[in-house]
Amino acid sequence: MTQRKTAPNLALGALLTMFAMLCFAGMDTISKWLVADYAVTEMMWIRSALFLLFAWFVVRKPGLRAALRSRRPVLQAVRCLIAVVEGAVFVLAFRFLPLADTHAVAATSPLIVIALGAFLLGERIDGARLAAVAAGFVGVLLIVRPGFRQLEWPLLLPIAGAVLWAAYQLLTRLCSRDDTPETSLAWAALVAFIATSFVGPLAWRWPSAMAWALMIVIALMGAAAHYALIKALDYAEAGAVQPYAYSLLVWATLLGFLVFGNVPDGWTIAGGAIVVLSGLYCWRQDRRAAIAATA
DSSP, X not given: OOOOOOOOOHHHHHHHHHHHHHHHHHHHHHHHHHTTTSOHHHHXXXXXXXXXXXXXXHTTTTOHHHHTOOSOHXXXXXXXXXXXXXXXXXXXXXHHSOHHHHHHHHTTHHHHHHHHHHHHSOOOOOHHHHHHHHHHHXXXXXXXXXXXXXXXXXXXXXXXXXXXXXXXXXHHHHHHTTSOHHHHHHHHHHHHHHHHHTTGGGGXXXXXXXXXXXXXXXXXXXXXXXXXXXXXXXXXXXXXXXXXXXHHHHHHHHHIIIIIOOOOOHHXXXXXXXHHHHHHHHHHHHHHHHHHHHO
């Protein structure tokens, strides 16, 4: 498919980003409920199958085969595999950790994008951004508090998930330069289904009627969130919509309280605030630099 040129629209990009974050938070809340009774691999397989149906519906006019024509197939495949692993890591984290704690750590992903951009893409990182990245990781230490509470392995899951999510965002932006959002969506759906089909049946337990309904809701939310995020990056630069991605932490905290009664402690709130402020500072520096460059 040829790339479609979309007119920039920051407001629409921001709304799509916040909608995607709300869908992700809802999906994570239901996943935390289900993962207590069903294997992560089974949940990912069902979600991927339904995601593939959603993608087929979106690209049905040109057809799935036409939508899969990519100028960067290897990059698309790597991006999609990272998304599958990242999703599984976070679902596993929800089995052991509260939603707010998990997402407070996951909120470091924009800062990790900056670090990975400098390391992998050769992008410049000045002293102010470097300080913000360091401050963000201090915030993570406040949440995890190694040495002050028992550091168990589940606390490492959201950190790994944040790194994978940052890598996914970088690769999504790279792919958007050459492929349409529909192409990225088709690749994400097909690769996820193929990858999870190897592991999904291994720990299969037939879901109840309620579980089936909730898994369908998860799949629809996940598909809508990914497509909304892809479209948001089509309408606006990643740096422009990044502040709105922090709404995920708000949604996750609210849903975690309403559904599970989880209230984050003071250390988690303080650490999460530092992480968010660090990310917003980096965003502000980026916007100022962009304005100065065009002046």
